[in-house]
Amino acid sequence: MAAIRTLGLRKVYGGTAVLDGVDLEVARGSVCALLGPNGAGKTTAVRIMTTLLRPDGGTVEVAGLDVVRRPRAVRRRLGMVGQQPAVDEVLGGRQNLVLFARLHHLDRRAARRRAGELLAQVGLGDVDDRPVRQFSGGMRRRLDIAAALVLAPEVLFLDEPTTGLDPAGRRDVWDAVRTLVAGGTTVLLTTQYLEEAEHLADDVCVLDRGRVAARGTPRELTAAIGGDRLELVVSDPARAAEAAALAERAAAGPAGGRPRGGARQAAPGRSVVVPVDRRPGVVGDVVRALDGAGIDVDDLVLRPTTLDEAYLRITGHARAEVPA
């Protein structure tokens, strides 16, 4: 059963559809990364799923409950970390968590105990009494995440949880997310960092101008986009062009598949870039073909498409040429 399911989700602002029929399904216990350029509608989608905004069309279910019809029940099952940290700046870290725990209807003692557990869980166990105003950005973020975990939510929404964090802070957040997922929580996160999606997400959903532009596992996305390429360096610059043509034909396969085209010399020099399809034995075929023609190869690398490249292609902002 899906932890999050949206069907034809629409949101219109001043005549413009910010979300224009978004279908999304996130399996229980999985991590889904919502990607998309600025203004794609990620925050809007998250705000609808967390009951903060009403959709203008379509249905949204979180933890099997309709967010419009049963907002209170949904709120008891979700945790939300917004795009900006939402903690009380004047109060201390522990005080903040006790406050939020009380508002989750834990009694005084349970709230204090839960606050202690949560602080430890996000690595703020030794935080003192100082006001949050004096926290670093990373500490604030972690406190913010802790505040979303009071009831060990079934579904956790994180809107750009690591923006503005240093690499160590980012790892801390990732570790926290992994721990939660191991405990059975479903996570939907938005991010601008493809690396983050690759590390954390089981599934990726690319949103572009309010529509789902692509969806799948990171591997599926990169495979669907294609663009893997073989980069090789030949010993004799004079034979580079010949090598490119040969390699291209070899990469297309023995069964007489059509060459993809687009092989080229990266620069007047010794290196050659050949677009290849992912198929077993492709590198060996190329090497044998070149060897058979007596072309010496000094170096050879297979570069799989990165999620970055796939993402840029999907959202239509790819540069004209894939950089060598």
Next chain:
Amino acid sequence: MSAVLPPVAEDDLVERLRWAVTDAVTVAGRDVAHWRRQPAVVLVGALFPVLLLLMFVYLFGGAMVVPGGDYRDFLVPGLFGLAMVFGLEATMTSVVTDATRGITDRFRSLPMAPSAVVAGRCLADLGSSVLGLAVLVAAAFAVGWRPGGAAEVLAAVGLLLLLRSAFLWMGVFLGLLTRDPATVTAVQVLVWPFAFLSNAFVPASTMPGWLATIAEWNPLAATVTAVRGLFGQPVDAGGGWATEHALVLAVAWPVVLTVLFAALSVRRWQGLSR
């Protein structure tokens, strides 16, 4: 996983009402925690009307002539009223801060009673106004002002808090409407002409005719005149209908404003999810 999930009857009305109250108290408790952490802020807020009291009694008071003779006795109820008007910017500041910092959204995403966000603000702000009034009363005592009996004092406090609740809801509405700290500054400035265009500092009858009429009908003036009456001060003889019926207006104005701005606030609150 759900070991920490406390049992709830999600749709039980009595249970929901109970939580609405408890949550409001919890939200108000957050303000109390703020006061404890920032006593200086609280002190400055409470001492500002005291400063005005000292200034007007000792610096300007000598030049003031009012019906009944004693400017101090005339001024003190005016400052009580003014302190309530200052509450507008206090409420607005809190509402705007919470809205811009995402706290309001966090509250809205919690399984708490939605009404508690605003109800808690009301509790906290009324509480802080009571404290502020207590400080101002003590200061007035120190400069020689004496109220009448306890019943009159209680009635006066009631009228003042009624006025405060009008400005409270106005603050909630404006805060939710603009969600912009810059507008709080604007309100801080506009409070002054509003306060001076009343009888808080001088009798309205000393103003040019049409200004006097506006000043008399000012909600602040109604409360101040009514409070003066409770403390046994002579009514401004040159006053018109509004002055003569100040007590009625001192109840009607705040009730109308409270109902109006509470309704607008509720609409605005619902509008947050649009």
